[in-house]
Amino acid sequence: MARGPSWMATVLAVAVCALLGLAALGGARAQQLNPGYYDGSCPNLYDTTRRVIQEARAGDPRILASLLRLHFHDCFVNGCDGSLLLDETPTMASEKAAAPNDRSARGFEVVDAIKAALEMTCPGIVSCADILALAAEISVELAGGPYWRVMLGRRDGLTANFNGAQNLPNPTERLDELKRKFAEFGLDDTDFVALQGAHTLGRAQCSSFQDRLYNLSGTMRPDPTLDQAYLAELRQRCPAAVSDDDAALSNLDPITPDTFDNSYYAGVQRGRGLLRSDQAMLSAPEEGAAATAPIVGRFAASQADFFHSFATAMIKMGNIAPLTGSMGEVRRNCRVVNGY
Ligand code: HEM
Ligand SMILES: *[C@@H]1O[C@H](CO)[C@@H](O)[C@H](O)[C@H]1NC(C)=O
Numbered sequence: 001m002a003r004g005p006s007w008m009a010t011v012l013a014v015a016v017c018a019l020l021g022l023a024a025l026g027g028a029r030a031q032q033l034n035p036g037y038y039d040g041s042c043p044n045l046y047d048t049t050r051r052v053i054q055e056a057r058a059g060d061p062r063i064l065a066s067l068l069r070l071h072f073h074d075c076f077v078n079g080c081d082g083s084l085l086l087d088e089t090p091t092m093a094s095e096k097a098a099a100p101n102d103r104s105a106r107g108f109e110v111v112d113a114i115k116a117a118l119e120m121t122c123p124g125i126v127s128c129a130d131i132l133a134l135a136a137e138i139s140v141e142l143a144g145g146p147y148w149r150v151m152l153g154r155r156d157g158l159t160a161n162f163n164g165a166q167n168l169p170n171p172t173e174r175l176d177e178l179k180r181k182f183a184e185f186g187l188d189d190t191d192f193v194a195l196q197g198a199h200t201l202g203r204a205q206c207s208s209f210q211d212r213l214y215n216l217s218g219t220m221r222p223d224p225t226l227d228q229a230y231l232a233e234l235r236q237r238c239p240a241a242v243s244d245d246d247a248a249l250s251n252l253d254p255i256t257p258d259t260f261d262n263s264y265y266a267g268v269q270r271g272r273g274l275l276r277s278d279q280a281m282l283s284a285p286e287e288g289a290a291a292t293a294p295i296v297g298r299f300a301a302s303q304a305d306f307f308h309s310f311a312t313a314m315i316k317m318g319n320i321a322p323l324t325g326s327m328g329e330v331r332r333n334c335r336v337v338n339g340y
Helices: 003-025 045-059 063-075 107-119 129-140 164-165 175-184 191-201 212-213 228-237 261-269 276-283 290-300 303-318
Strands: 202-203 250-251
Touching: 045 063, 045 107, 045 129, 045 261, 063 107, 063 129, 063 191, 063 303, 107 129, 129 303, 175 276, 175 290, 191 276, 191 290, 191 303, 212 228, 212 276, 228 290, 261 276, 261 290, 276 290
Parallel strands: none
Antiparallel strands: 202 250
C-alpha cells in the first residue's frame, strides 16, 4: 500500500531536481541577484549610500551624472563587477586610464566615501559593483527621475580590463556599430534609446564633439544635422584651435541640464543632441535610424514612457555578467583587490 506514494515521491523528487538543475543552468547568474540581498546583512545600505551622495551633491551638482555614468562604464567592461574602480598596479593597467575614462570618468572619491561609510556599519559585506548599481539609481531619483528596485548581490572582480574599456561606445562611431555594442549585451533598440537618455544629465568636454563643429569626418564642414544657433553657441565655447586645457564644459541636455526628465529627446528633435551619437538616433538614416527615430519621438512625447523604459533598461544593464556565489570577492577598498 505504501509503495505507490513512495514511488511517486521518488519520481517527483527526481523531476524537481531536474527542473532546478535546468533553472540553474539557464541564467542562474542574473537570477541570483535580488533587491533584498543585503536586507539582513546591511539594512542601512540604501540610507547610508543616499546620505553620502546627498552630501557630495551639495558641493557638486554634477556628481549625480558622474555616478550614473560609472555604472554604465563598469557594466560594459567585464560585466558589472567593479573592475572600473581598480587603480593601476605595476602589473595591471587600470580602466581609468583608457581613453573613454581618462580625464573624463569622475566620482571615484564619492564611491570611496560610500564604501568607507558602509565598512563602518557592515564591514566586508557590500560589493563595490553593487555600490555603483545603487548609486546610479539613487542619483537618477535625486535628479527627479524614476525609481526602481535595484537588483543586488554582485561580487567584485579581481582584475581590470584596459582593452575592454578602450572599446567602450565612442560618440564618433556609427549608429549601427553603437547599437551592435548594446545588442551584444541583450540591450535592444528601446533599451539603447532609453539608456542614451541618461544624457539628460551631465557635461561633456569640447573634445567629445569638436569634429562636429568644424570638420565632420574630414569634410572640413560642421555636422549638417546640428541646429545653426546651437552650432554657433558651441563654437563660441569650443574654438577651432584646440587647447590642451579641455576645461570648457557643455551640458549634454541643453534644456534642463541637471534635471532627469525627457527634454533630452526634445533637444535631439531640434538638432540639439550634443554628441554625434545622440543626434544619430534620429538623424542618421543611412546608419539605421529608422528603427530608433520613432522611439526618440515616443520618449519626447511621454516622460512616463521614457521613465518606464529607462528603469527597465537599467535593470537589464545591471544584469550584465555579474559575479555571484563564490566568484570574485567583496572588496574592502574599491580601488584594490583584497590582500594586494
Ligand atoms: C552610445 C552610447 C554612449 C556614448 C557614445 C556616450 C558617450 C559619452 C561622452 C563622450 C560623454 C562626455 C565625456 C566627456 O566629455 O568627458 C558622456 C557623458 C555622460 N554619459 Fe554617456 N555615452 C553613451 C551612453 C551612456 C549611457 C548608457 C549612460 C548611462 C546609463 C551614459 C551616461 C552619461 C552621463 C550621465 C554623462 C555625463 C557625466 C558627467 O557629467 O560626469 N552614457 N557620454
Ligand atoms: C579634418 O579631419 C580629417 C579627418 O578626420 C583630418 O585628417 C584633417 O587633418 C582635419 N583637418 C583639419 C584642418 O583639422
